[in-house]
Amino acid sequence: MYASVLRNDSISNPPSTAHDSPSVFAIQGLECWYGTHQVIRKVSLIIPERRITAIIGPSGCGKSTLIRCLNRINDLIPGFRMSGHILFKGRELDDPAIDPLTIRLKVGMVFQKPNPFPKSIYENVAYGPRIWELHRDRRLDDHVEKSLRKAALWDEVKDKLGQNALTLSGGQQQRLCIARALAVEPEVLLLDEPCSALDPIATGKIEELLLELKQRYTLVIVTHNMQQAARVSDETGFLLMGELIEFGPTEKLFTTPGDSRTEAYITGRFG
Amino acid sequence: MEIAHQHATKRRIGERVISIGLACCGGLSILTTIGIVAVLIVETVAFFRHVPMWRFLTDTQWTPLFANKHFGIAPLVAGTMLTSTIAIAVAMPLGLLTAIYLSEFAKEGVRQAVKPLLEILAGVPTVVYGYFALLFVTPLLQRLIPQLAGFNALSPGIVMGLMIIPMVASLSEDAMYAVPQGLREAAYALGSSKLQVSLRVVVPAAFSGIAASLLLAISRAIGETMIVAIAAGQQPRFTLNPFVPVETMTAYIVQVSLGDTPTGTLEYNTIFAVGMTLFLSTLLLNLFSLWLRERFREQYA
Amino acid sequence: MPDRHPSKIVERLFKLMALGALVIALGTLTALLVDALLDGGGRLNWQFLTSFPSRKPEQAGIASALVGTIYLMILTAACALPIGVGAALYLEEYVGKHWLARVIEVNIANLAGVPSIIYGLLGLELFVRMMGLGRSLLAGALTMALLVLPIVIIATREALRTVPSSIREASYALGASRWQTIWHQVLPLALPGILTGSILALSRAIGEAAPLITMGALTYIAFLPDSLLAPFTALPIQIFNWVSRPQPGFHANAAAGIVVLLAVLLIMNGLAVYVRQRAQKRLYL
Structure with missing residues (x-):
């Protein structure tokens, strides 16, 4: 029943924002637990298509848990439980008829620490298409090149595709992880503090890349770096102790926050 | 999609x-x-x-392969306890000394060199130790103790102890290594010497871990087969004299297995009854050791 | 500061004792090796390696035992490795912290402490009698496989734990299934550790005589096993047989057999070290 309401994009309860693009995710009353420890409390928000949505908040506030619900990778953690609704393009994400694996095909993820497979650069990018049997042989080669170009890495690695991915620098490894995620042609890319292990120059390159990628993809980025959220995102949500305190256009949230706690956080009084 | x-x-x-x-x-x-x-x-x-259970438990003779059959497990248990006690008497002091030395005194280089050598010692097949006990250690001991028989409990007991040293040493060292550095520092701050810290702080703190390693060593000695089958003899004797031939539970199983005992006979059943006794005693020791190790881990985890 | 208590002397004494303990342990190892080499060196030649057992010690050889040991190990590995790795994968990658995992874990720890001779009794009853395999190579290998299984499982679990969880997450995030993740990412990374641990487990099995004697392996075999159901003997059994005889000639054979057995073990351990070092080079470049 939520589905029909949400698809019409006219919900009464959740803090909706005025935007013209249709929603990709509609989250309603989400609650999460690890064992008996509750980490997300009644979170509702809408993630618009082809925009960058940032989730900020102090460490331990549940922001990673929140985006990890969006590709159901939390399912793999023993003791994890969630309730509430997440609709992905109008369909319940935990609909038993949907294989979580196919969700991850549509919703890619990039992690906090670059985690390339200890294999060649080529094998890293080709892994996704191979397990989904998307492309073969020459077409796979082309596809790997295309993905690396999208991640702005092609020029740096085109002569050493056979080299072990661990020989790359940290920033290059993270862009390789982005290329790897893009190679299965997702619609959404979740980024869990993608720059926290990188230096400022590498961070700048990734942010540039994100702005480019939003032409074609919906991006959700978790960051504890408020400047980063302010620089790249269109919408921002502020999460505190598992509660979504405020959600809205980035500019508004940073200039005229509606909640005193948001204001305290963005002015650096805690966190 | x-x-x-x-x-x-x-x-x-x-x-x-x-x-x-x-x-x-x-x-x-x-x-x-x-x-x-x-x-x-x-x-x-x-x-x-x-065979009624009380006779199995109380008879002091074990002669199932003779015409006049007796089925008292006591002589086999005595033989097993005798060899195992000698083994532990050798392995405990030497193993613990080695562990304390490696954990508290030795330089990193010495540790790196000694540990693989101990591993090799532990990896030598028991049949080789049996050969060593019968044909090297026994003749050597006979020069010191003229009344020592060719087969006896002493020689295999000692060799078994030497074989178990690495096990006691490495498990005990792990336990001492896990003792938090803060405890040591606290004792040093009170002016204790290195030895005092080792013996009065580290060893007591690691006590349950060390006890666990000793229990495991005892269980290993009880279950050890080839050394005693080769060097202790095959005469079940209700004695605690280490100089005469004895037979352990394991050696008895080997003795019957080497013969052509038809399956289904009473003789055939005896090796399972002996095996059951052996299994239960090692199981109890192992479980107790496991329990102690868990407790130790909880203490410092 | 004056030396108030004689702690310095006591400490030196303790160090000396500890060194003495080390010397005894390592001296044993040396004596063992030198003794075997001195006693058996004279018997070590091609004829010894290629001859079958005989009533005359100078004509006897270890061909059937050496070949038996090699066959036995290949078969044992073929049975124990897939099952052991499978069990370890199940415990590490599937059940996680489920109570069932705990039960299996305690069970495996206990199995690892069961005396090897008990496995011989199990093999005798289960494989030799009930399954009717007789005192055959296959029955021996199955018995040995059960014996090494706990060690293989423990070693494999340790190897699996060294694979960082970030690698698993990366694979799952691309929509890979559990098995695809294991097969393509986890196993290749854990393989060197698994192989090293398994080789060490097998080298323990090579030296085991008790379970084989108990399940009824023969001590006098004058031919090479030609099928899985053929009777067999193995190096430690042959050595045991020779040690147990009164004639000194056979004792020399036993010593020579020991040298061969130790050589086989040395080769296996060298292989394990080689696999480990090669893998380390590959992982850390």
Whole structure:
């Protein structure tokens, strides 16, 4: 029943924002637990298509848990439980008829620490298409090149595709992880503090890349770096102790926050 | 999306099959335990149908292969305890000294050199130790103790102890290594010497871990077969004299297995009754050791 | 500061004792090796390696035992490795912290402490009698497989734990299934550790005589096993047989057999070290 309401994009309860693009995710009353420890409390928000949505908040506030619900990778953690609704393009994400694996095909993820497979650069990018049997042989080669170009890495690695991915620098490894995620042609890319292990120059390159990628993809980025959220995102949500305190256009949230706690956080009084 | 969905469905069936297969592999270890227990129980029950349990426990003679049959486990238990006690008397002081030295005194270079050598010592097949006990240690001891018989409990006991040193040393060292550095520093701050810290702080703190390693060592000595089968003799004797031939539980099983005892006879059943005794005693020791180790881990984790 | 208590002397004494303990342990190892080499060196030649057992010690050889040991190990590995790795995968990658995992874990720890001779009794009853395999190579290998299984499982679990969880997450995030993740990412990374641990487990099995004697392996075999159901003997059994005889000639054979057995073990351990070092180079470049 939520589905029909949400698809019409006219919900009464959740803090909706005025935007013209249709929603990709509609989250309603989400609650999460690890064992008996509750980490997300009644979170509702809408993630618009082809925009960058940032989730900020102090460490331990549940922001990673929140985006990890969006590709159901939390399912793999023993003791994890969630309730509430997440609709992905109008369909319940935990609909038993949907294989979580196919969700991850549509919703890619990039992690906090670059985690390339200890294999060649080529094998890293080709892994996704191979397990989904998307492309073969020459077409796979082309596809790997295309993905690396999208991640702005092609020029740096085109002569050493056979080299072990661990020989790359940290920033290059993270862009390789982005290329790897893009190679299965997702619609959404979740980024869990993608720059926290990188230096400022590498961070700048990734942010540039994100702005480019939003032409074609919906991006959700978790960051504890408020400047980063302010620089790249269109919408921002502020999460505190598992509660979504405020959600809205980035500019508004940073200039005229509606909640005193948001204001305290963005002015650096805690966190 | 549809193709991907079909693909995923196909994969999901494969996943199911694989996970069931792997679960069977895991279950096999439980089946092994059940198998051991079942085999021992079935044959032991068959044994006790012919021999009353009180005679098994109280008779002091073990002569199932003779015409005048006696079925008292006591001589075999005495032989086993005798050799094991000698082994532990050798392995405990030497193993603990080695452990304390490696954990508290030795430089990193010495540790790196000695540990693999100890591992080699532990990896030598027991039949080799048996040869060593019978043909090297026994003649050597006979020069010191003229009344020592060619087969005896002393020589295999000592050799078994030497074999167990690495086990005691490495498990005890692990336990001492796990003692928090803060405890040591606190003792040093009070002006204790290195030795005082080792003996009065580290060893007591690691006590349950060290005790666990000793229990495991005892269990190992009780279950050890080839050394005693080769060098201790095959004469079940209710004695605590280390200079005369004895027979351990394990050596008896080997003795019967080498002969041509037809299956289903009472003689055949005896090795399972003895095996059951052996299994129960080592199981108790292992469980106790495991429990102590768990407690130790909880203490410092 | 004056030395108030004689702690310095006591400490030196303690160090001396500890060194003495080390010397005894390592001296044993040396004496063992030198003794075997001195006693058996004279018997070590091609004829010894290629001859069958005989009533005359100078004509006897270890061909059937050496070949038996090699066959036995290949078969044991073929049975124990897939099952052991499978069980470890199930425990590490599937059940996680489920109570069932705990039960299996305690069970495996206990199995690892069961005396090897008990496995011989199990093999005798289960494989030799009930399954009717007789005192055959296959029955021996199955018995040995059960014996090494706990060690293989423990070693494999340790190897699996060294694979960082970030690698698993990366694979799952691309929509890979559990098995695809294991097969393509986890196993290749854990393989060197698994192989090293398994080789060490097998090298323990090579030296085991008790379970084989108990399940009824023969001590006098004058031919090579030609099928899975053929009777067999193995190096430690042959050595045991020779040690147990009164004639010194056979004792020399036993010593020579020991040298061969230790050489086989040395080769296996060298292989394990080689696999480990090669893998380390590959992982850390």
